[in-house]
Amino acid sequence: MSELINNNKEQKYISPEQRDLLIEFLKKRLDLDISNYSLASVSRRFTKMFNDFESDSAQEFISKIEEEGSPRDFFLKHFTVNVTEMFRDPGFYANLVNLVFPVLAQKEQITIWSAACSSGEEVVSLAILLHEAGLLDKSRILGTDISQAMINYAMHAKYKVRGMSGYDKSYKLSGGQYALEEYLEKKGDYAIVKPFLLKHIEYAQHNLMHEPPAEGFDLIVCRNVLIYFDKDLQNQVLSKLANALLPGKSFLALGSKESIIFYNGRERFKEIDREYKIFQKTQ
């Protein structure tokens, strides 16, 4: 009977013992502590990597990683979730423009941190909306990611044209007033971000578990990252983000299904958008 489903390759699932062996290897040999990551997500990523690399055991998998020139970068490139798009959740961007930008507009300078920015689509989206609000000239956006490979990709500022029509739709739903072509120049299969946006953008490699790359941010956007952490690590990371924000009139934006309830200092924030999880730092 099962031959009827021909596209189903035999899936291998990683056992808890193999998973724990790998977690230990990462900590000891690659200086990567993922012991406070969501167990279910870690299992899923490992299972995917096992199947992609056709490994049958943790030992075999480890040998494969160690053969690479830069095992840490190689592992992170495949382990971290790099699914991102421009203007993901247009409702979020629309509310950011309506609720947060008017407060930012009163400031002399605006510094924004897009934490765990992957290949930079969110950073570019923010720059475009800041430009349309007349705020880009006094803004600086820092994009960081744990993976150097992703940061390199983001710095190239080249995106596949194939995704653009969907992005254009989301851009308009976000309140975008023109067309994405104003901001991205088509060259063959790629769309390249124009220099007038790029000069306000910087990228750097950064691990959210370490101290923030700077402080005094007016806005930190960290969406759909905490979901990969357990409650403890969510608390630790949120505490670092909170400390990196300016006291008063600064904002934190999380993913729409994330929250600050596991953060011990949650009373430092006031929720200003329940649906899209935008918070204002009050103390």
Place this chain on the structure above:
Amino acid sequence: MNTRSFKRPNKVIVIGASAGGVHALKTLVSQLSPDFPHAVIVVLHRLKNVTSRLDVLLQSFTRIPVSEVEDKEDVLAGRLYLCPANYHLLLEPDYTFSLSVSEKVNFSRPSIDVSFVSLAEAFGKKGIGVLLTGANQDGAEGLLALYEKGGRVVIQNPETAQVAVMPKAGVARVPKATVLHLEEIPDFISNL
């Protein structure tokens, strides 16, 4: 004071559905009693960027509290949880939910396979997978993973499903599954 329970569920039930799913779910959830001792989690293929209030709709058919899942929320008895659009839903062994925005699986996010596999890994014998109507093969592989970990596998009878493709794929992958008419499923899962 509300009388909602904050107890751990006896069993964790994941229901997967696609085309025709909303109609089937209405029938199913309307027959669950308020003292239901298990947790029910619905993973339905939905359109992204469409803010349809499926939680509100389903709530109008059942006395069990319905809510859309937030990350790391507890999995409690007598509740009906809905997987949010555009996220994969995973289960943690400590009876909490995790969400993920990783790659689509079977062209779907949420993917029913992803939730069934996670159910199998987190809860094994305490897991129940229910596969309803749908026009693709998502869920079949995950049902097999659950079956192999000792979980119960229930599939809507393809002959009476609105769209037979998905339950058929499930039966092909797990021939020993319990195949039931939609109306029989609520009683069956309540008494497990």
